[in-house]
Amino acid sequence: MRFLRSLLPLLAVGGLLPSGCGRVEISLDSPPVVIATAARYPVRSDLMAVGDLGAPPKWFSPGYLPLRTARLGDRSPDPEFAAQLVPKVARLLPEPRPGAILDPETGLTGTERDDIGQLLDSYFGIPAVPAVKMLTADEAKMLKLEEALAPVKGKAPKDVVTEMLAEADSAKGALGLDDSTLARGGVLYRRWCLQCHGQTGAGDGAQSVRMAAPPRDYRRGLFKFVSCFPTSPPRTGELGKARKDDLKRTIRNGLDGSMMPPFAQLSERELDDLAGYVIHLSARGEAEFEVIARVIGLKVSPRDDDPTYSREFAEQRIVEKLLLTLGNWKRAADAPIPVPPDNCPTETDRLESAVRGYKAFAGTCAGCHQDYGRAEQLKFDLWGTVVQPRNLTLGVYRGGRRGEDLYARVYGGIYPSTMPDSKAKAVAPAPGKPDEIWDVVHFLQALGDPRDRKLLQQLDPSIKIEP
Ligand code: HEC
Ligand code: HEC
Incomplete structure (x- = not known):
C-alpha cells in the first residue's frame, strides 16, 4: 500500500506516470491482483447529449442508443444499415437546439x-x-x-x-x-x-x-x-x-x-x-x-x-x-426520503386504499404509463437512451418490490427518465387522513397481482384493467 501512496504525488503534479514503471500489486483478502500501472x-470520445432531447420517433425501441449508433458508421457490424441510420439520427437530434449534442x-x-x-x-x-x-x-x-x-x-x-x-x-x-x-x-x-x-x-x-x-x-x-x-x-x-x-x-x-x-x-x-x-x-x-x-x-x-x-x-x-x-x-x-409506516393493517383497508390510489394514478401517472404502461410511449432519458414507461401490470420493478421501495420511487420520481416526483403529496398528511403516496403504492401492488386486480375491479366497477 505504501507504494501506491508514493505514486500519488507523482500524479498530483499533473504529469504522466514515468513510462515503464511496471506493475502494481493490490492486496485484497483473496489472492493479490496485479495490474499494469x-x-x-x-x-x-463518444457523443454527449446535453439536456432533454424530447420524444423519439416511433421506430426507435426501448434501450436503443441513437448516439452510439450514429457513431458506429464504418465500424458497425452492418455498415450499410448504419449508413442509412446516421442521417436519420442526425436529422432528429441536434437541429432544433444547437449544442444539444456535442462531439x-x-x-x-x-x-x-x-x-x-x-x-x-x-x-x-x-x-x-x-x-x-x-x-x-x-x-x-x-x-x-x-x-x-x-x-x-x-x-x-x-x-x-x-x-x-x-x-x-x-x-x-x-x-x-x-x-x-x-x-x-x-x-x-x-x-x-x-x-x-x-x-x-x-x-x-x-x-x-x-x-x-x-x-x-x-x-x-x-x-x-x-x-x-x-x-x-x-x-x-x-x-x-x-x-x-x-x-x-x-x-x-x-x-x-x-x-x-x-x-x-x-x-x-x-x-x-x-x-x-x-x-x-x-x-x-x-x-x-x-x-x-x-x-x-x-x-x-x-x-x-x-x-x-x-x-x-x-x-x-x-x-x-x-x-x-x-x-x-x-x-x-443527507436527504433520505422519509417513508411513513404503511397504515393499512387489513386486506380490506389495503384494497380501499388501492381504489383511492387508482384515482390518483389515473390523474397523474396514466399520461405516461398509458394503458398501465402496456402502450408504447417512448421517451429519451438524460443520456439520450430510449426508455419506455414501465409496464406496471407485470409487477417487476428495477428498484425493489417492497412497499418502502415503491414509496420512495413514487415520492422521488425517476429524475433521469423524466418521471416527476410526488413530493407535494406527502407533505404533512393530517392524522387519520390517508397518505396519497401509500394509496398509489397499494394500487401498484394490486395492479401487478392478477388476483388483487380482479378484487379491485369488483370493488369499483369503474376500474378497467384487463385489455
Ligand atoms: C413523464 C412520464 C412519467 C410519468 C408522469 C410517470 N412515470 Fe413512472 N416511469 C416513467 C418512465 C420513463 C419509467 C421507466 C424508467 C426507466 O427505466 O428508465 C417509469 C417507471 C416507473 C416505475 C418502475 C420503477 C422501478 O423500480 O422499476 C414505477 C413503479 C412508476 N414509473 C410509477 C409511476 C407512478 C405511480 C406515477 C404517477 C405518480 C408515474 N410513474 C408517473 C415515466 C413516467
Ligand atoms: C451483465 C451486465 C452487468 C454487470 C456485470 C453489472 N451491471 Fe450494473 N447495470 C447493468 C444494466 C443493464 C444496468 C441498467 C438497468 C436499467 O437501467 O434498467 C445497470 C445499472 C447499474 C447501476 C445503476 C443503478 C441506478 O440506480 O441507476 C449501478 C450503480 C450498477 N449497475 C453497478 C454495478 C456494479 C458495481 C457492478 C459490478 C459489481 C455491476 N453493475 C455489474 C448491467 C450490468
Whole structure:
C-alpha cells in the first residue's frame, strides 16, 4: 500500500506516470491482483447529449442508443444499415437546439485533449491508483479559483471557495473515498463489473452490446433507483444522485427485469468498496463532461466574458465540478426520503386504499404509463437512451418490490427518465387522513397481482384493467 501512496504525488503534479514503471500489486483478502500501472482512463470520445432531447420517433425501441449508433458508421457490424441510420439520427437530434449534442472527437484539438487527460489523471488517478484529490487553500489560490467561479450573491468569492473546499473535504470523508478503499473497489470493479459498465463507467463494456436497457453510464452523475430527495430548491446536479446504500442495494440485489445481476455473494465491505469506486468514476465522468462541454462551448457558443482556452481554464473547470459534485453527493446522502409506516393493517383497508390510489394514478401517472404502461410511449432519458414507461401490470420493478421501495420511487420520481416526483403529496398528511403516496403504492401492488386486480375491479366497477 505504501507504494501506491508514493505514486500519488507523482500524479498530483499533473504529469504522466514515468513510462515503464511496471506493475502494481493490490492486496485484497483473496489472492493479490496485479495490474499494469501504465494504463490510463481514456478521455471521452463518444457523443454527449446535453439536456432533454424530447420524444423519439416511433421506430426507435426501448434501450436503443441513437448516439452510439450514429457513431458506429464504418465500424458497425452492418455498415450499410448504419449508413442509412446516421442521417436519420442526425436529422432528429441536434437541429432544433444547437449544442444539444456535442462531439468530443471533432470538438477538441489534440492539445486540449492531452491537457484534459493529464489533468483528469492528476485529480482522479489511473485505474491502478484511483484517487479523489482534494486541494489545499494554497493550491486553490494558485489556481485563481476565486476569480474563476461564478459570483454568488451576498458572498465574498474568498468565502465561496473556502466553503466549497470544506464541504467537498467533509463529503470525501463521509463517502469513504480514501485511496485504499478506491484501490480495493477498482480491483473488484474490474473483476465483476467491467465487462458491462466499461473501464470509465461509460456503460460500454464488451457485453453491453444489444442489452435492452444498456448498463448505466455513471459519467453523468445520475442514477435512477434512489431513495433520496434533496431539499428544495435543489442545487444543479443534486437530483439523480444516489445514497451509498442505494448503490449497495443495486449491487447486492441487481435490478429486476434488466441485465444488471445480483451480487449477493459479496461481503458488506466489498459492497462498500464497489459503491465508493462507482462514485469515483461518476465524479470523474462529471468533471470530464463539464470540461469538455465548456471547452467546446468556447468555440461553438462563446459568451462575451469567455477567456480563450488555456490549461488553467480547463483545470479550473475540473476543480469546480469536482468540488460541487462531492458536495452534491453529500447533500443527497443527507436527504433520505422519509417513508411513513404503511397504515393499512387489513386486506380490506389495503384494497380501499388501492381504489383511492387508482384515482390518483389515473390523474397523474396514466399520461405516461398509458394503458398501465402496456402502450408504447417512448421517451429519451438524460443520456439520450430510449426508455419506455414501465409496464406496471407485470409487477417487476428495477428498484425493489417492497412497499418502502415503491414509496420512495413514487415520492422521488425517476429524475433521469423524466418521471416527476410526488413530493407535494406527502407533505404533512393530517392524522387519520390517508397518505396519497401509500394509496398509489397499494394500487401498484394490486395492479401487478392478477388476483388483487380482479378484487379491485369488483370493488369499483369503474376500474378497467384487463385489455
Ligand atoms: C451483465 C451486465 C452487468 C454487470 C456485470 C453489472 N451491471 Fe450494473 N447495470 C447493468 C444494466 C443493464 C444496468 C441498467 C438497468 C436499467 O437501467 O434498467 C445497470 C445499472 C447499474 C447501476 C445503476 C443503478 C441506478 O440506480 O441507476 C449501478 C450503480 C450498477 N449497475 C453497478 C454495478 C456494479 C458495481 C457492478 C459490478 C459489481 C455491476 N453493475 C455489474 C448491467 C450490468
Ligand atoms: C413523464 C412520464 C412519467 C410519468 C408522469 C410517470 N412515470 Fe413512472 N416511469 C416513467 C418512465 C420513463 C419509467 C421507466 C424508467 C426507466 O427505466 O428508465 C417509469 C417507471 C416507473 C416505475 C418502475 C420503477 C422501478 O423500480 O422499476 C414505477 C413503479 C412508476 N414509473 C410509477 C409511476 C407512478 C405511480 C406515477 C404517477 C405518480 C408515474 N410513474 C408517473 C415515466 C413516467
